[in-house]
Every structure is written in C-alpha cells, then in structure tokens.
Amino acid sequence: MTIATEKGPLRRGAVRPGERALAPDLARGIMLLGIVLSNTAFHLWAARRGPSGWQPVDGSWLDHAVQFTMIIVLDLRVYPLFAFLFGYGMTQLYLRQTAAGTDGRDAAKLLRRRSLWLIVIGLTHAALLMAGDIIGFYGVLSLVLGLAFLRRGERALKWWIWIGVALIVLVSAGPALSALFRGELGTFGDAGADPGFKAYAADEANWHTAAGTRLRTGLFITFVAAPLTLVGGGFILFLLGFWAARRRVLEEPGRHRPLLRLTALLGIAAGWLGALPAALAHIGVLHVPDDTQSESGALTVLRDITGNAAGLGYVAAVALFTHWWTTRTTRRGATAVTAVASVGKRSLSCYLAHSLLFAPVLAAWGLGLGEHLGSATMALFAFAVWLVTVAGAYALERAGRRGPAETVLRRLMYGRRAG
Secondary structure, three states, X not given: OOEEEOOEEEOOOOOOHHHOOHHXXXXXXXXXXXXXXXXXXXXXXOXXXXXXXXXXXXXXXXXXXXXXXXXXXXXXXXXXXXXXXXXXXXHHHXXXXXXXXXXHHHHHXXXXXXXXXHHHHHHHHHHHOOOOOOHHHHHHHHHHHHHHHOOOOHHHHHHHHHHHHHHHHHHHHHHHHHHHHOOOHHHOOOOOOOOHHHHHOOOOOOHHHHHHHHHHHHHHHHHHHHHHHHHOOOOHHHHHXXXXXXXXXXXXXXXXXXXXXXXXXXXXXXXXXXXXXXXHXXXXXXXXXXXXXXXXXXXXXXXXXXHHHHHHHXXXXXXXXXXXXXXXXXXXXXXXXXXXXXXXXXXXHHXXXXXXXXXXXXXXXXXXHHHOOOHHHHHHHXXXXXXXXXXXXXXXXXXXXXXXXXXXXXXXXXXXXXO
C-alpha cells in the first residue's frame, strides 16, 4: 500500500501486528514498571530529603530498603534503557519503510514529523500533569540524531559512539576526576542547591501555579537538558540502538547470545556497583561529605555514568530471557509475558496513563495522598498503577486494538490511511 503525503510517497503504513518482535516490546513493558517506580520519589512531597535531594531519608527500615534498592537498580538506570529502545524503534521504522520501497529521504521525513509531534505531546504532558516528562526530551534527541545518523553508514555510527564515550569521560567524569586529583572531591557538588523534586511542583496546592512550574521544568528538560545531553555524549545509547537494530539483535537474540550475555553480565554489574556507594551513603552506612552525595556531586556522577551500562545490561537480559522462553517446548507464563509485551506495544499510552493515575491522586493540588505515603507504600501504589496499565493493555491486545495515544500519533504521522 502506498500512502501519499504532503512530504512524499510512503510505500507502507504503520507496523503490522505480525511484524513485531517480542523482545523490544517486553523490554518496553518492563521498562515502564521501572519508570513508574523511579517517578515515585518526587510524589513524596512531604518527606524529609537528605543531601542527595531526591530519595527521602525518613521512614521505617522497609522504606530504607526500598530507597536502597531504587538507587541501586532504577535511579538513572531505566532512562538509558529507554534511550536505547527509542533509537532501536526509530531504526526499525526507517528500515521497514525503505524495505517496502520508500525513498530514504521520505522515510527520514516521516520520522522527523514523529519527533516534532512527540515534542508537542511531551510539553503538553509536562504542563498538565508531569514536569519530568521524557517524551519531549527524546523527541528533541530523535529529531537531531535522526537527521544526523539515520542515513549514515555503520562506520560513522561506530566512530560517533566512541566519540560519545570520550565526551562522557571528559564532560561528565572530567570535573570529578579533576577534583579528585586536587584533593577536593569532598567539596565537589552542592548540597545546598534546591532539591530536584521541587521542580515537579507536586507539593504545590494550586493547580495553576503548579502547572506554571511544570511547564518551565518541561521546557528546560526539552530544550536545555536535551541539547546538553548531546554535547555531553549522552547520545551513545541512541546510536547503539541504531546499530543494534540494523543487526536485528533483539529480533534474533539467538544469533547474538555471546554479545548479549557479555552485555548483561558486565552492564548490570557495572551499573549496580557504580550505584552502591551512593546507596550506602544514603542509608548512613558509608559516611561521605554532603556535597559528594548531592545531585551534582561525585557519587551522582558515578551513578549517572554507570547507569548507561546498566540500561544496556537490562535490555540484553530481557533479550536473553525472550530467546530462552520462545525456544521452550512448554511456555509457562504465556499470559503474563503477553500482557507485559502488550504494555510495550502501547508504551506511549501506558506512560501517559501513569501520570493520569498518579498526579491527581498524589499531588498537593489533587487528593494529596503523597503526603501520607512512605517509600515502601508509594512503591506498592506505583506497582498497582502499572498493573492497571497491564490489564488495560492486555484487554486492548485481546481486542486487536492499539493504544489511544499510539492511534493518535499514527494518524498525525501517516494521515487518514494510517493502517
């Protein structure tokens, strides 16, 4: 089917159900659980914060156990997974179009249109419900990186991946290493800065005031943080997604088991070990200066850098599980796997649904439940929210229907004959 648009002829519409691979969708479904859990911290708007300014420091031993686990496993570790999968999905869409006969320039224009609409959706989401929106952020990154790399060869991708690694070392780790060599690592950072959760305005009782704060935060994340991420080398996860999609690593995990095993083992180990000092300091086992624990301190820098490795490790682990599960004679848990993958197929709808279920219930301008929850009970609430989206996505899967946000985005991308 050829779809004529104002931008050029597209030889096919949106991805068809039979064309989807299990591993990317399953990884997205699991990723959304990680995202909804990671987003719990700023909804605990009445909790006492420590020098890190993010995870609370009060609560019971169970709350501290949850905080420790969040820092090790999720914080600054889920979004690199998202970046990789975003880049992977972009390349899948581009390759499907070009394989159907669409000119590469027209396929790239389609993706640019998608990126621009994601920026619009992201900023709307930030203003209405959730300041820490990542849709607009990745819309900007996908717009720039799609222009620069979608039609480039594999050699260029590899060169720029290594350039990105060098930029991360120089821009992110360089100042901390310099402070270490000068013997000033303990004062690297600023524990006196405003806590990061304040930028999300969950503690603001007036919705209009909160919306203004959320919009400013959303604009900063989209148009300042995203370009800074490019300058600092944060684009490498996107480019690794481009590279992996060209090699069909997630569609054919059996052909790439040695690479996936090595990535899962080293990535997860590096990610968890890199977050361990911050987690120990947070619960008071490791005593370090407050500046070192702050959001701009050395422990956060270490967590941020090693979080990239953890994100890659997670997606590799999901791919290995998918290969193992699909090659079993008896596939136990088929309903659960299908349900979680259904979330991944409708990741945009489920991500937005999280905010619809979170913000009005937890924020001070809504029911204000966030004032009365601790880290453990908030994690249970987040898990319940994720389960609601799993049930909704599974129901849509059984009915053969896309998610509402995916339907709208496809219409904006492809026009009336979205397919």
